[in-house]
Amino acid sequence: MTYEAVIGLETHVQLRTRTKMWCGCANEYGAEANTNVCPVCIGLPGVLPVPNAEALRKTALAGMLLNCDVPSYAKWDRKNYFYPDNPKNYQLTQLDFPSTIEGFVEFEFGEGIERVRINRAHLEEDVGKSTHFSDYSGVDFNRAGVPLLEIVTEPDLTDADMAYDYLNALKAILEYGGVSDCNMEKGQVRCDVNISVRPIGQTELGEKVEIKNMNSFSGVRRAASYEIERQIGVLREGGTLVQETRRWDDAVGITESMRTKEDAHDYRYFPDPDLMPHTPSEEWIAEVRASVMELPLARKQRLMADYQLPASDAEVFVGDAALGDYFEVAAKGAKNPKAVANWVMNNLQAKLTETGGSTADLKFESSAIGELVRLVEDSKINSRIAQDVFSEMFESGKAPAVIVEEKGLSQVSDSAELEAFCNEAIEANPGPAQDFRNGKETALNFLKGQVMKASCGKANPQMVGELLKKILGS
Amino acid sequence: MPHTLTISQLTDKLAQGELSSREATQSCLDRIAAVDGQLNAFISHDPEDALAQADAADAALASGKSKPLLGVPIAMKDVIAVNGHPLNCASKILGDFNSPYDATVTEKLREAGAVIFGRVNMDEFAMGSSTENSAFGPARNPWNPDCIPGGSSGGSAVAVAADECIASLASDTGGSIRQPAALCGCVGLKPTYGRVSRYGLVAFASSLDQVGPLTKDVRDAATMLGVIAGEDKRDSTNVPEPVPDYIAALTGDVKGLKIGLPKEYQVEGLDPEVKAATEAAVAKLEKQGAEVKEISLPHTQYAIATYYIIATAEASTNLARFEGVRYGARVDGASPEEMNRATRGAGFGEEVKRRIILGTYVLSSGYYDAYYLRAQKVRTLIRQDFLNAFKEVDLIASPTTPTPAFKIGEKANDPLQMYLSDIFTISCNVAGLCGISIPCGFSVSGLPLGLQLLGKPFGEPDLLRAAHAYEQATEWHTKRPKIG
Ligand SMILES: [Zn+2]
Numbered sequence: 001m002t003y004e005a006v007i008g009l010e011t012h013v014q015l016r017t018r019t020k021m022w023c024g025c026a027n028e029y030g031a032e033a034n035t036n037v038c039p040v041c042i043g044l045p046g047v048l049p050v051p052n053a054e055a056l057r058k059t060a061l062a063g064m065l066l067n068c069d070v071p072s073y074a075k076w077d078r079k080n081y082f083y084p085d086n087p088k089n090y091q092l093t094q095l096d097f098p099s100t101i102e103g104f105v106e107f108e109f110g111e112g113i114e115r116v117r118i119n120r121a122h123l124e125e126d127v128g129k130s131t132h133f134s135d136y137s138g139v140d141f142n143r144a145g146v147p148l149l150e151i152v153t154e155p156d157l158t159d160a161d162m163a164y165d166y167l168n169a170l171k172a173i174l175e176y177g178g179v180s181d182c183n184m185e186k187g188q189v190r191c192d193v194n195i196s197v198r199p200i201g202q203t204e205l206g207e208k209v210e211i212k213n214m215n216s217f218s219g220v221r222r223a224a225s226y227e228i229e230r231q232i233g234v235l236r237e238g239g240t241l242v243q244e245t246r247r248w249d250d251a252v253g254i255t256e257s258m259r260t261k262e263d264a265h266d267y268r269y270f271p272d273p274d275l276m277p278h279t280p281s282e283e284w285i286a287e288v289r290a291s292v293m294e295l296p297l298a299r300k301q302r303l304m305a306d307y308q309l310p311a312s313d314a315e316v317f318v319g320d321a322a323l324g325d326y327f328e329v330a331a332k333g334a335k336n337p338k339a340v341a342n343w344v345m346n347n348l349q350a351k352l353t354e355t356g357g358s359t360a361d362l363k364f365e366s367s368a369i370g371e372l373v374r375l376v377e378d379s380k381i382n383s384r385i386a387q388d389v390f391s392e393m394f395e396s397g398k399a400p401a402v403i404v405e406e407k408g409l410s411q412v413s414d415s416a417e418l419e420a421f422c423n424e425a426i427e428a429n430p431g432p433a434q435d436f437r438n439g440k441e442t443a444l445n446f447l448k449g450q451v452m453k454a455s456c457g458k459a460n461p462q463m464v465g466e467l468l469k470k471i472l473g474s
Numbered sequence: 475m476p477h478t479l480t481i482s483q484l485t486d487k488l489a490q491g492e493l494s495s496r497e498a499t500q501s502c503l504d505r506i507a508a509v510d511g512q513l514n515a516f517i518s519h520d521p522e523d524a525l526a527q528a529d530a531a532d533a534a535l536a537s538g539k540s541k542p543l544l545g546v547p548i549a550m551k552d553v554i555a556v557n558g559h560p561l562n563c564a565s566k567i568l569g570d571f572n573s574p575y576d577a578t579v580t581e582k583l584r585e586a587g588a589v590i591f592g593r594v595n596m597d598e599f600a601m602g603s604s605t606e607n608s609a610f611g612p613a614r615n616p617w618n619p620d621c622i623p624g625g626s627s628g629g630s631a632v633a634v635a636a637d638e639c640i641a642s643l644a645s646d647t648g649g650s651i652r653q654p655a656a657l658c659g660c661v662g663l664k665p666t667y668g669r670v671s672r673y674g675l676v677a678f679a680s681s682l683d684q685v686g687p688l689t690k691d692v693r694d695a696a697t698m699l700g701v702i703a704g705e706d707k708r709d710s711t712n713v714p715e716p717v718p719d720y721i722a723a724l725t726g727d728v729k730g731l732k733i734g735l736p737k738e739y740q741v742e743g744l745d746p747e748v749k750a751a752t753e754a755a756v757a758k759l760e761k762q763g764a765e766v767k768e769i770s771l772p773h774t775q776y777a778i779a780t781y782y783i784i785a786t787a788e789a790s791t792n793l794a795r796f797e798g799v800r801y802g803a804r805v806d807g808a809s810p811e812e813m814n815r816a817t818r819g820a821g822f823g824e825e826v827k828r829r830i831i832l833g834t835y836v837l838s839s840g841y842y843d844a845y846y847l848r849a850q851k852v853r854t855l856i857r858q859d860f861l862n863a864f865k866e867v868d869l870i871a872s873p874t875t876p877t878p879a880f881k882i883g884e885k886a887n888d889p890l891q892m893y894l895s896d897i898f899t900i901s902c903n904v905a906g907l908c909g910i911s912i913p914c915g916f917s918v919s920g921l922p923l924g925l926q927l928l929g930k931p932f933g934e935p936d937l938l939r940a941a942h943a944y945e946q947a948t949e950w951h952t953k954r955p956k957i958g
Contacts, residue, residue, distance in 0.1 A: 042800055044575070044801070045561060045796075046676045046677070047674075048673050048709050050707065089797065270846060273681035273788055274711065275711075276710050
């Protein structure tokens with residue numbers, strides 16, 4: 001019998017907001033433990049939550065980017081469980097009326113485009129972080145109350161690689177929207193994976209296994225792939241599977257049972273009486289919708305169509321949105337956008353890496369790279385000189401034409417002047433000249449190099465070649 | 475004897491320079507020293523801090539400043555946060571916790587110039603009707619120390635009735651202000667839900683709790699409400715309704731005001747003396763020009779059950795934060811679970827545990843629909859009953875309590891009997907209305923009786939107007955217990 005896997009993902013992503021979800025404390029990673037805290041986020045007696053407008057807006061925006069509806073009524077619920085990192089011992093979340101519902105994500109998978117349905121993207125709050133020492137534990141509440149977006153898919157994913165590609169696409173979308181930095185090292189993305197298997201052709205789902213708290217996409221891929229094999233193995237040997245929660249042991253590369261359905265929590269959800277429902281007006285929703293930007297896949301497709309870029313170049317610009325934005329401005333009206341892309345991806349990128357700056361720090365106008373490319377295309381300068389001009393642009397911010405003018409870098413295309421250079425080179429190097437006459441084509445390159453050197457690189461290389469041939473051939 | 479003064483009397487004397495805030499505050503402190511050993515209204519108080527505030531108020535008075543409560547000593551129920559002062563909620567579980575912040579109502583009192591002093595006794599976490607459920611021992615009724623003062627704000631009512639302060643701030647979840655006010659012979663006002671910020675009020679049942687004053691007369695209640703009411707961005711359930719001039723509502727005139735008497739309030743167990751006093755009070759208002767008519771609140775019989783489901787459900791999770799991890803008393807254990815169990819087992823009193831268990835049960839999966847969800851639906855019906863009634867009448871009158879104060883220990887082992895004593899006050903919170911209890915007589919045994927008036931949401935001006943008019947025509951509120 002052949003089996004297929006059914007995978008659903010619940011991804012928790014910290015929102016990028018100035019302050020936390022219910023209080024004015026900074027939403028900031030890396031501060032000294034328990035310095036970004038106040039009575040509200042450590043759950044002192046008597047405090048009340050006040051919703052963060054920026055988080056509500058970014059949640060709606062995220063929902064729109066995931067093609068979700070934004071209902072006109074959402075509410076808050078308490079999820080009750082005791083844990084030392086949970087300051088109120090209940091977590092505020094959205095159970096049955098989430099902020100956004102029923103969308104989908106499209107992403108490239110294999111040769112085609114996959115679509116995964118999104119059940120909901122709802123808002124909740126993060127908890128603190130426990131650290132265990134030899135004989136005691138500590139909790140840092142800086143993270144407590146940070147707004148957390150939970151994105152729940154339908155069980156539409158069918159293998160580990162697809163899950164991996166979906167997660168990367170999701171990350172790209174949320175980063176694009178400025179919704180989250182999705183920084184894995186900072187723990188801003190965490191994932192619960194639901195996996196079951198069933199014989200192909202069977203409609204009902206198999207027993208679901210949940211793997212909780214994965215903090216890397218490659219981990220999700222490895223765990224899912226292990227778990228699918230494990231489940232199929234159990235069924236092949238005539239065993240039965242149970243609904244359970246399992247833990248992924250990354251070092252060993254296996255999953256282990258944590259708890260079965262019988263000892264599942266009863267979270268005693270109920271509507272939070274301290275918060276009013278969120279009832280966004282049509283105007284508010286329209287305002288958020290106006291800020292919806294192009295998604296990565298759409299952008300890739302557009303970059304390829306509008307600028308005739310190869311997929312690999314388009315992906316570079318999708319992967320680094322700021323660089324992509326920069327490219328689009330630089331390539332405006334360019335005859336050869338691919339040449340502009342090369343400059344942006346190679347020379348500019350290298351310089352930025354070298355200096356540790358970003359495109360925002362650049363001194364020259366974004367149109368300057370296009371102009372530089374045009375100077376080369378129009379044979380005003382050759383491409384070697386263009387490198388020097390670019391360095392100068394980077395240093396001083398001057399326009400390329402100005403630099404060429406000031407430094408006298410214009411290509412020499414005057415045939416009389418070039419002829420003089422050529423004659424000098426031939427006289428100074430009778431050997432190679434004779435070699436060429438005797439049919440050794442490569443000797444011409446040597447002579448050409450001498451001419452370029454003598455002209456300080458400004459000679460028009462194409463013309464030099466033609467002139468040399470003409471002189472030596474006569 | 476400055477401690478016997480009302481707010482309006484004291485502020486007059488302070489303005490005239492006949493008295494200083496220090497003298498008034500010292501007078502309250504002396505009174506506490508004289509009588510509180512017997513009454514146990516105060517859990518703690520800090521005389522030095524109180525006198526320092528009084529001196530600051532005297533300096534402000536001397537410079538010609540005028541504020542509604544400038545220099546007036548006000549005692550705080552131990553459930554309202556005051557920066558730098560203990561916040562115990564009359565429980566052991568908070569240990570030596572001091573609040574690092576002010577409640578919004580505390581801030582408002584400070585802005586109004588009050589001398590905020592003392593932590594007054596209450597039922598633990600405001601759960602109870604007798605102040606017997608305090609980890610700091612029961613408070614006693616100044617009219618008869620063998621009797622309970624009511625609860626949960628028993629200490630607040632005792633402190634006002636026994637002149638240990640000029641006025642007091644408390645909270646009302648199901649009658650916790652009005653019931654002790656009735657049993658101790660003072661005025662207790664529960665504002666409309668959303669009228670006063672709950673920020674800094676330790677939550678018992680978030681959808682029912684409201685802060686309000688206990689005072690010596692109705693004018694003082696109006697003054698206090700004017701100070702504490704108003705918008706607060708820190709409380710999402712707060713309603714940004716403009717605050718009217720409550721003193722201006724005290725016209726002394728009730729002509730044309732329609733007062734309803736719910737026929738469902740003729741309950742079994744209603745004490746004949748209480749019944750007679752209420753009827754006399756209503757007759758008095760009628761004589762003053764009010765119109766009285768019978769009304770119906772058909773879902774009254776479900777109010778107590780509804781209340782105890784919603785209140786305990788909310789309380790069970792509101793009180794989850796008390797487990798010794800971040801603050802308060804901690805009993806160590808080998809694991810976080812064991813530490814929780816040990817801390818909460820040792821820290822909470824019996825009634826609090828009972829309600830946490832009840833609330834946990836009604837929210838449990840499989841029971842939620844049958845209890846919590848149904849209670850919310852009935853709550854809507856009860857509110858609708860009142861809104862319908864208020865189409866016909868302006869106010870609803872009833873006894874505040876079915877009986878006068880009972881003996882300490884009399885109902886301590888019968889929680890259900892204790893819950894039933896809240897029959898008249900509970901609906902007001904369930905429906906989100908405003909209500910007031912004012913003195914309306916005494917039992918043969920010399921215990922105070924209270925008349926309750928209920929008003930529509932944000933109908934405090936009518937409520938205060940009628941209460942004040944009645945008070946002007948009677949002398950019950952001027953009576954003081956003989957003690958000390
Ligand atoms: Zn905070």
